[in-house]
Amino acid sequence: MTVSVKQPFEKVVEQHGGTVLRVCRVLLGVHDAQDAWSETFLAAMRAYPGLPDDANAEAWLVTIAHRKAIDVLRARSRQPAPVEAVPDAPTGLGVPGAGDADLWQAVRSLPDRQRQAVAYHYVAGLPYAEIARIIGGTTDAARRAAADGIKNLRKNYPGAALKGAPA
């Protein structure tokens, strides 16, 4: 039996920082993703000593990011026009490749639960049972939300090479 050891928090950032950034990007778009990343890791560092040594760190981080993203979306809905206008501006801050403004538009137009399920399953690689725990509802509902989300993305972003996906 191996004794599980709590690794230095730096390793957690190193191993999961990229995934959490991509999850935040899908949840919030390119602009707010960095703030959400910062708040997620600061909150995670605060709570880290109490995390069981054998816990799934990535699922734990995604759960925190989920809550932080909801905070950002609530704040956004309280201040309507100016913030909504910003994400349409061209940016070099992490939009992958040319022409992907359309992809972000398609991601943004998904219903919240579908966008969350897509982020947590296709980006973070979490199992549906874990996703159901984070977003609420049943495992089947989480699976359906992810499938519907992908279907809607394909429909609204037809130029998309959603990799290997059948047309």
Place this chain on the structure above:
Amino acid sequence: MTVSPNSVSPDYFASPADADTLARLRDKLGLAAEAEGLLDIAYTTVDSPVGALLLAATPKGLIRVAYDIEDHDRVLDALSQLVSPRVLRAPRRLDAAARELGEYFSGHRQVFDLPLDLSLSRGFRQLVQRHLPQIGYGQTLTYGQVAELVGNPKAVRAVGTACATNPLPVVVPCHRVLRADGTIGGYVGGPGAKATLLRLEAA
């Protein structure tokens, strides 16, 4: 409709700029953690004539200097277990230590003037380590002489252990303690590193 989990790659939402973005976000996290009082252990690594040195500090002071041959990852794991897992690479807290070590290795500093956190050692070992800075730059004592210095002349072997387990080599000068027969004795950084430091101080 079935959607294979592989049909959308996680990389799809990645960007070529991610490495830069993440490096910037990690720097920012270090500063924010420090400001919020969450940075229990900050560390960095510096190059030196005796190889890469890991420097780690708590808010109280420098807690660990580690040689490459000690395996920096293992040293950080141990700090995470013994002190706190809130460990980040955050060089700013180590600025003074890095500067003083640079001055020492270039022959421009003989005494370190840094706050130290000696909490990794207890009892007799810590007592010995507290006394070691009394051995001046360029001087050496034997293990037996150090045992006398700390008021326990029979504890020669325990002095050897205290030197071998010094968590702050170079800064706490255990390299200035030699065997009674004049041979160099053991060293946490290896005998080569000990000889290099003694040569530097003899110049």
